[in-house]
Amino acid sequence: MILQLLINGLVSGALYSVMALGFALIYNTTKIFHIAHGAVYAVSSYAFFASLRLLGLPLALSLILGLLSGTLLGIIIEILVYRPLYQKKASSGVILVSSIGIYIFIINLIALIFGNEIKILAPGIQKTYKYGSIILTQIQIIEIIVFIAVLAIFIFMIRATKFGKLIRALSNNPTLLSTLGIEVLKLRIGIFALGSLLAGITSCLSSWDIGMDPYVGMPMLLLSAVAMIAGGIGIFEAPVLGAFLITITQSVAIWKISSKWQDTITFAILIIFLLVRPQGILGKRKRIEEL
Amino acid sequence: MEYIVHILIMICIYGILALSLNLLVGYSGLLSLSHAAFYAIGAYTTTLFMMNAEFNFFTALIYGIIVTAISAIFIAYPSLRLKGDYFILTSLGFQLIIFNILYNWVGLTKGPYGIPGIPKPRLFGIEFYSNYLYLLLSIFFFSMVFIFLRLLYNSPFGRALKALREDEIAAGALGKEVPKLKIWAFIIASAIAAIAGALYASYITYIDPTSFTLDESIFIVSILLIGGSGNIKGPLVGTVFMIILPELLRFIGLPNTIAPNVRQMIYGLLLIILMRYRPQGLAGEYRFE
Amino acid sequence: MTILELNNITKTFGGIRAVDSITIGFKKSKITGLIGPNGAGKTTLFNLINGFFKPDFGIIRYKNIRIDSKPPWKIAKLGIGRLFQDVRVFGKLTVLENVLLANINEMGESPFTLLLNLKEVKRQEKENIEKAKHWINFVGLSNKENSPAESLSFGQQKLLAIARLLAGNYEVLLLDEPTAGVNPALIKSILKIFLKMIEYGKTIIFIEHNMNVILEIADWVYFLDEGKVTAFGSPSDVLENPEVRKTYLGL
Numbered sequence: 051m052i053l054q055l056l057i058n059g060l061v062s063g064a065l066y067s068v069m070a071l072g073f074a075l076i077y078n079t080t081k082i083f084h085i086a087h088g089a090v091y092a093v094s095s096y097a098f099f100a101s102l103r104l105l106g107l108p109l110a111l112s113l114i115l116g117l118l119s120g121t122l123l124g125i126i127i128e129i130l131v132y133r134p135l136y137q138k139k140a141s142s143g144v145i146l147v148s149s150i151g152i153y154i155f156i157i158n159l160i161a162l163i164f165g166n167e168i169k170i171l172a173p174g175i176q177k178t179y180k181y182g183s184i185i186l187t188q189i190q191i192i193e194i195i196v197f198i199a200v201l202a203i204f205i206f207m208i209r210a211t212k213f214g215k216l217i218r219a220l221s222n223n224p225t226l227l228s229t230l231g232i233e234v235l236k237l238r239i240g241i242f243a244l245g246s247l248l249a250g251i252t253s254c255l256s257s258w259d260i261g262m263d264p265y266v267g268m269p270m271l272l273l274s275a276v277a278m279i280a281g282g283i284g285i286f287e288a289p290v291l292g293a294f295l296i297t298i299t300q301s302v303a304i305w306k307i308s309s310k311w312q313d314t315i316t317f318a319i320l321i322i323f324l325l326v327r328p329q330g331i332l333g334k335r336k337r338i339e340e341l
Numbered sequence: 342m343e344y345i346v347h348i349l350i351m352i353c354i355y356g357i358l359a360l361s362l363n364l365l366v367g368y369s370g371l372l373s374l375s376h377a378a379f380y381a382i383g384a385y386t387t388t389l390f391m392m393n394a395e396f397n398f399f400t401a402l403i404y405g406i407i408v409t410a411i412s413a414i415f416i417a418y419p420s421l422r423l424k425g426d427y428f429i430l431t432s433l434g435f436q437l438i439i440f441n442i443l444y445n446w447v448g449l450t451k452g453p454y455g456i457p458g459i460p461k462p463r464l465f466g467i468e469f470y471s472n473y474l475y476l477l478l479s480i481f482f483f484s485m486v487f488i489f490l491r492l493l494y495n496s497p498f499g500r501a502l503k504a505l506r507e508d509e510i511a512a513g514a515l516g517k518e519v520p521k522l523k524i525w526a527f528i529i530a531s532a533i534a535a536i537a538g539a540l541y542a543s544y545i546t547y548i549d550p551t552s553f554t555l556d557e558s559i560f561i562v563s564i565l566l567i568g569g570s571g572n573i574k575g576p577l578v579g580t581v582f583m584i585i586l587p588e589l590l591r592f593i594g595l596p597n598t599i600a601p602n603v604r605q606m607i608y609g610l611l612l613i614i615l616m617r618y619r620p621q622g623l624a625g626e627y628r629f630e
Numbered sequence: 631m632t633i634l635e636l637n638n639i640t641k642t643f644g645g646i647r648a649v650d651s652i653t654i655g656f657k658k659s660k661i662t663g664l665i666g667p668n669g670a671g672k673t674t675l676f677n678l679i680n681g682f683f684k685p686d687f688g689i690i691r692y693k694n695i696r697i698d699s700k701p702p703w704k705i706a707k708l709g710i711g712r713l714f715q716d717v718r719v720f721g722k723l724t725v726l727e728n729v730l731l732a733n734i735n736e737m738g739e740s741p742f743t744l745l746l747n748l749k750e751v752k753r754q755e756k757e758n759i760e761k762a763k764h765w766i767n768f769v770g771l772s773n774k775e776n777s778p779a780e781s782l783s784f785g786q787q788k789l790l791a792i793a794r795l796l797a798g799n800y801e802v803l804l805l806d807e808p809t810a811g812v813n814p815a816l817i818k819s820i821l822k823i824f825l826k827m828i829e830y831g832k833t834i835i836f837i838e839h840n841m842n843v844i845l846e847i848a849d850w851v852y853f854l855d856e857g858k859v860t861a862f863g864s865p866s867d868v869l870e871n872p873e874v875r876k877t878y879l880g881l
Contacts, residue, residue: 083426083429083430131613131617134617135616135617140616140620141629142425142426143372143425143629144616144620144629145616146372146426146429147372147566147612147616147629148612148613148616148617150559150609150612151608151609151610151611151612151613151616152609152613153609154559154605154606154608154609154612155605155606155609155610155613156609157605158601158602158603158605158606158609159602159606161602162599162602162603162606268555272433272437275430279427279430310441310444310445311441311445313437313438313440313441314437314438314441314442316434317434317435317437317438318438320430320431320434321419321431321434324419324422324423324427324430324431325419325422325423328427492748493741493744496738496744496751496755497730497733497735497737497738497739497744497751497755498738498739498740498741498744500723500727500730500731501731501735501739503720503722503723503727504720504723504731507720507721507722507723508718508720510682510702510718511714511718511719511720512703512720512731513681513682513701513702513703513706514680514702514703514706514711514712514714514718515703515706515731515732515794515798516703516706516707516734516798517703517731517739518703518704518739519701519703521740522739525740525741529741626722627722628722
């Protein structure tokens with residue numbers, strides 16, 4: 051029983067860490083606490099759903115449209131809302147509130163168009179595979195494979211490509227980058243595109259598995275934020291560790307207590323880290339003696 | 342007419358919530374997303390004392406205020422150590438944890454089933470049963486809160502909070518005891534939110550956790566962001582605007598099924614536009630910059 | 631008499647010793663100048679005294695009380711005031727409000743005592759406003775009393791910060807480049823104010839890059855370089871020191 055729960059926790063962790071990677075990518079480079087990422091998440095799923103179930107398009111095409119929609123939305127948000135604020139040198143509070151505004155607007159637009167009920171994407175029951183005493187559904191196996199592939203590509207991209215170098219440079223020293231004439235604005239678009247794509251991947255996989263409603267984005271967003279902080283801000287791959295920490299703790303909690311307290315656990319982890327080890331698991335203790 | 346009385350009562354309740362959160366957002370510069378949690382703790386504590394311990398409304402209210410103020414310590418302490426985005430996220434976490442507790446601790450709060458049959462307040466044999474009487478009660482509490490907070494806003498305490506908001510370092514160098522000020526702000530803001538909670542509980546005579554979600558916290562913060570904060574006008578303008586707007590939408594014939602969504606979309610849009618062009622909101626003093 | 635003592639103070643930031651085993655005793659009712667190249671550790675020293683940083687090593691004593699582990703607001707209440715290099719007035723608040731904030735107002739700043747002593751607080755507020763107006767007038771900003779501080783020029787903001795320090799009734803004043811960015815005529819008035827404060831019994835420690843100011847009002851000077859005191863003495867002595875002339879004055 052506990053083994054099954056742990057495996058489920060690992061699969062969830064794998065799935066959520068993809069989104070967390072995207073959220074952290076955006077925060078580490080632009081310092082934007084991108085709450086609207088939750089809206090991007092929802093839009094991906096709904097575009098996927100609309101293509102598949104409303105327009106009757108084939109699965110692969112629908113999936114691509116879903117991912118594309120999320121990616122485009124992320125880019126539009128950056129260009130229309132964040133960029134003007136960045137150029138005005140607005141405070142992080144202003145940006146955060148704007149992000150909340152975007153989230154509220156888009157989610158309610160979705161609810162307006164599609165309704166509040168849960169939508170199911172996958173027809174019928176999932177195919178399952180048995181390994182000893184463990185049962186895995188088909189989608190869970192896909193999620194594991196996707197996670198491994200995404201993580202590998204992501205690490206390669208961050209550590210071994212020019213794009214990755216620019217991203218790391220932006221994260222460490224944003225002012226230096228702009229003085230060197232590097233097109234920061236273009237870079238930001240690339241970052242939002244990539245981050246939103248990652249959210250879309252998690253979103254489409256998750257909604258295929260358990261369906262969705264307009265409000266699925268927020269819990270995912272919060273989990274991503276906690277995963278980022280627990281893993282360690284500033285280290286691009288760290289949210290993966292944070293995500294696993296959360297989902298495995300939740301699995302243990304389901305085993306020992308009940309499944310009702312998952313949110314509380316996520317936030318208890320957050321608060322413990324913020325107060326005791328704010329640099330996260332992998333982060334280095336920064337003595338930011340700022341004045 | 343009954344309808345207008347209902348609107349006015351809600352304006353009183355949300356006015357109390359906005360004026361109290363103003364102490365945190367507008368005066369101390371702490372964007373707290375926990376206010377619905379305090380609202381809830383006040384509502385539930387007062388309700389439980391009235392129904393389980395059979396206290397009358399006014400006595401139960403005092404206990405509600407005390408319990409809520411104590412709970413504020415849990416978010417006040419993190420606020421001393423955490424800055425900016427981290428604090429906001431923590432306040433969000435506090436809100437969600439409280440919601441979880443209210444939802445899951447069925448033995449105490451009846452969880453999602455809610456608590457029906459909440460009695461109306463009774464004073465010198467008069468039961469505040471009719472809505473007109475309840476409106477008088479609400480106006481009474483609102484006025485008390487207004488006078489009290491206005492006194493605080495204009496006092497050396499309020500001024501010290503503003504200094505804190507503008508420049509915590511400089512405020513410290515002038516001898517302002519930053520931790521004490523912040524904790525007081527939280528205690529007072531939460532205690533007053535409890536009053537709104539109690540008023541709400543007895544008015545609707547039924548409470549369940551769905552009235553006190555994160556969305557509710559965001560709504561209360563939006564009142565201050567859209568109306569303005571850091572003075573006394575902003576929260577009042579914000580409250581009237583945010584309460585009247587949905588009624589206006591209903592007036593122009595927007596069907597009830599889509600009205601809540603349209604309303605939220607307008608709020609979202611307003612937040613984006615205001616942050617870009619008018620961060621002090623419609624009538625506020627504190628600009629989010 | 632030594633009113634402020636730094637004993638073997640060391641502060642390191644990421645491998646760099648910003649302040650390296652500094653020992654200084656500041657004398658009461660004297661004006662002490664701190665000079666040296668940028669990055670020598672002068673502002674860091676102020677931040678350490680004020681309580682914004684904790685020394686990695688060493689003890690700071692003010693009137694024989696250890697203050698190196700106290701928070702800034704406590705140190706301010708004990709009587710050490712600070713003028714920041716970047717002024718730091720409260721931009722959105724009026725000039726009057728800024729100066730009023732200098733008061734250590736125990737009663738009015740705590741909601742509990744405030745409510746129990748409404749009449750008294752109101753009376754104190756009236757008094758404080760009178761006093762604040764006096765200091766605002768003293769620095770020549772009366773016509774700007776109700777203007778937001780951010781609408782003032784840099785020089786005027788400096789005057790406001792000085793008025794704040796005067797109103798705060800501190801015994802020791804840490805002034806970080808008080809004349810920087812201020813026009814020469816104004817500098818003269820500011821220096822007069824400082825000399826007056828010494829008459830009132832205050833102690834002034836100031837960081838300065840303008841050697842004329844040092845020569846004009848400093849009683850004693852310390853030269854800091856790379857976190858260490860490498861020269862000290864009367865202004866003319868220090869400024870004639872060959873090392874100082876070479877590394878700092880470029881002569």
